[in-house]
Amino acid sequence: MWLVYKKELLELLRDKRTLILSILLPTLIFPIIFFFVGKFSADRNAEAQAQDIKIAFVNVEQMPGLKALFTREKGFVEVDLQSSDYENQILGKSVDYIVEIPENSLAPRESKEQQSINLHYKGASNLNRILSSRIDKVFESYNNTERKALGEAYNIPNRSLKAFNQPVDVVNKNYASSREKIGELAGPFTAYMLILLAIAGAMYPTLEVGVGEKERGTLETLLLTPMKKSKIVLAKFGVIFSASFASVAVTLLSYLFWAYIFTTSFNLKGLGFMSNISTLDILLIGVLLIPLTSIFASVMLSASIYAKNMKEAQAYMSPIMMMGFVPVIVAFVPGMELNWKTALIPVTNVALAMKDLIKGTVDYGMIAVLLLSTILIAGALLYFVTQFFKKEKVLFRS
């Protein structure tokens, strides 16, 4: 069996595509891409914050002080309107925002009533959302000024004014640690990434050692050797499992390495929660991936052996990928947690456990339950694939 395993592994390692897909891509290329995408996104955000906003006012004299709040802020450039066709001027980009105060409106402090202001703009992109948030801040400031003035007009002290404005101020005392809060987002994302990598890492070797052997005509010669079919298929399974697991393990280690580098070199506080994840938790994430990777390796190998040709095998891979992703997505549904029932659902259970491990809220007893159930399923599937490989109908399907 080791002879077949070593041969298959040697062939895989001599294939540049495998090395690029399994090692180089997740360890070096992905982190570099993530870094540059993140940097690009941050730069664009900073640019949007600093970008000049062309703003025009209509009847602004009816609300004294409003215009000054805008013009004293950096980045607001007042422009004159060419006509009363606001829409065309905004779509023609001669102005970004128009603050229109309806005729006969007065400042709230004078009218003692709530007033409306029309804000004209084109908001269809993320950039507009950032610009609009700058506009909102100025209006908030104007509201505060007017609120204060109204209070003075009615002789309401500032404290009482706050009560009018917000009778109850809920002060949140959230005892969730930053690890839990960030882990709630990072956990499912990590689970998704690792499961995706487990599937992606298994795919190429699966096609290579299954249907690839059929197409090259080497499978038949392999079957004519004295080695038992069960040993041959176990060796093939071993290669797929090794490639898939190595791909995930290398990626996991690479992410930990890059997280450390980014945290220490760029002072990214968001990644600081990772330092709270214990070695045991990281090891458990790795352990969880063993039966999970076995499940994917068995299912994919069965499909690859069954397929008549590469095209058919590739067609089988898409539903298998979906089979892997749907249970992971289920694990993201709010309220889904690891319990006696969910611990028995393959893939979902691993995703939930990974989330809990990263959040630091895991029930280790449940980990044992899910490991047992996943190992049983992986074992049953492995037995199935060894039996499948013995069938003449499967091996010589044409």
Added chain:
Amino acid sequence: MIELKNLAKTFVYDKKEAKARQKKEVKDPREGDGVFHAVKNVNLNVEPGKVLGLLGPNGAGKTTTLRMLSTALQPTSGQILIDGKDVTKDPIYATKQIGFLSGKTGLYHRLTVQENVEYFGRMHGLSKDVLAERVEQIFTLLDMHSFASKRADDLSTGMTQRASIARAVIHNPRVLVFDEPTTGLDVISAKTVLDFIESYRGTEMSVIFSTHHLHEVEQLCDQVCLIDLGESKFFGSTEEFRQISDTGDLYSSFLKLVEQQKEVA
């Protein structure tokens, strides 16, 4: 000596395939209710040192017969005897006695020629010393030393064919089975295969060789077996096969037997 006695192989269709077959207007007479009798009754024997040519039209059952002989398929009934031992009951013994090569069998592209041959030698359980000796012997015989360290995907067709032969005989088998080994090969590559088969004539090995090229039978074979519709319709010496037709050539004899079979069917 190798003997095939009343060999038969029946494939069972799955439901979907059985339905599709029922709709077909022209049916193969071997089709039954949800089953296909690919090989119904094949009988032949080859003595050591002899080369047998296995003939038959496409779909006659030649490849199925050879796959049973090579243990890739399990016969439904009948016997395959090598030196009197029924190999259907001991497939591991059979794999040690048989070397198999077809026009479709390939090599591992990312392994060198030597790695390919050694891999199969080790799969057949050869010890390190014996393997080294066999590799040296075969590489010299087939003049393969010059490209032994080349990867299989860098070989010419002729080199690939020689490497495939070396792979098939590394374990020194008693019986050599060649399933249309020259199909798709150019003249020079085909000659390599035919010369190799010829070199086995008169040795202790039995060779069974299926082909559509009757000039190859003329050149190499001591015996002929013609299979049609899953049954061996002729088994005898090449000379006896030639005498079937009035003109005394293999081509006419082949056509005469196949036409006769069509009329019966």
